[in-house]
Amino acid sequence: MYKKFLILSIFILSGTFAQAENLHDTIQGAVRSLIEDNEMLAKxxxxxxxxxxxxxxxxxxxxxxxxDSRVQVDNFSHGAENDIFVARNIGxxxxxTQGSIEYGVNVLKTPVLAIIGHSHCGAVKAAMGDFGQLAEPIQKELQTLDVKSAxxxxxxxxxxxxxxxxxxxxxxxxxxxxGQLAIIGAVYDFRNDYGYGNGRLIIVNLNGKTDPQEIQKSGYFKDLKNVAIGVTKGKEPKE
Ligand SMILES: [Zn+2]
Incomplete structure (x- = not known):
């Protein structure tokens, strides 16, 4: 009986050690890739x-x-360095993130404020339902999303x-x-949920205007042949 218990204990403990070792390797791998990628990119x-x-x-x-890790600034710029001032949070x-935006708009005086959502957003999905079981800091942020009527x-x-x-x-x-600032609302659609193609940025709002024709009237997009403006109801995703 004692022998059985001993063997079982060793088995469980070695499993726990193996798990800890795997986790250690995973962390080491993630840390190393940050350092190595940085070194390579800096060169x-x-x-x-x-x-x-x-x-x-x-x-x-x-x-x-x-x-969301599937949404990155390099989807919108070849050289985001010193070009895009970014504030990020879930949803x-x-x-x-008002302070960061205030800094960008009124201290750095960027002429554009772009607010970009994305397809399959977990924060939006959570905010549409009951999120009372989530950790309090997450709840606090989700409470600022007003999407229950969607x-x-x-x-x-x-x-x-x-x-x-x-x-x-x-x-x-x-x-x-x-005319000192344009506020652009857009959706980054990595899943092609809205039918313009994978990875496209779809303009859905300009300074509070949501009608695509009204958005076009601004003239900001006039020379862009393939610009995606507006989410059309009947538009089916292209495969
Ligand atoms: Zn999201």
Whole structure:
């Protein structure tokens, strides 16, 4: 009996050690790749490249993005360095990141504020349902999403972008009205849920306007042949 217990204990303990070792390896792998990738990427750029922004940053766009790892700034820029000032959180919410946005818009004076949601957003999905079982800090952030009335997840993502743009507009109306700032609401569609193609950025809101024709009237997109503006109801995803 004792022998059996001993063998069982050794078996369980060795399993636990193996698990801990696996976890240690996983962490080591993740840490190493950060260091190695950084080293490799830093070598690609000469010191002169960094010297151009040693003392000052001069971005053109303040961007509010969801933290989702499938959504990255390099989907919107070949050179985001010193060009995109980014604030991120789950569900690309305006309220919990207001200070960062204020810094981008009024201190760095970027002429564009882009608020970008994305297809299959877990935060939007959670906020559409009952999220009372989630950890309190997460609940606090989800409470700022107003998407319960959305018919489905796709509509919820767009509705959330509209809501966040409205919140920003309330603070920056004067700048928008005087033409110093454009607030763009968009959806990054890595799944082709909205039918424009995988990985496309779809403009759904400009300064509170949601009608594609009204958005086009701004003239900001006039020379862009393939720009995706608006979420059309009947548009089916292309495979
Ligand atoms: Zn998301």
């Amino acid at each position: 690609l750029k000469p010191p002169e490249h960094f010297k151009t922004f040693y003392d000052i940053q001069n971005p053109r766009v303040t961007m509010l993005l969801c933290s 690309n919410q305006y309220v919990t 018919a489905d997840e796709k509509a919820g993502v767009v509705l959330n972008v509209h809501h966040q743009v409205d919140l920003a507009l309330a603070d920056y109306k004067e700048k928008v009205d005087s």
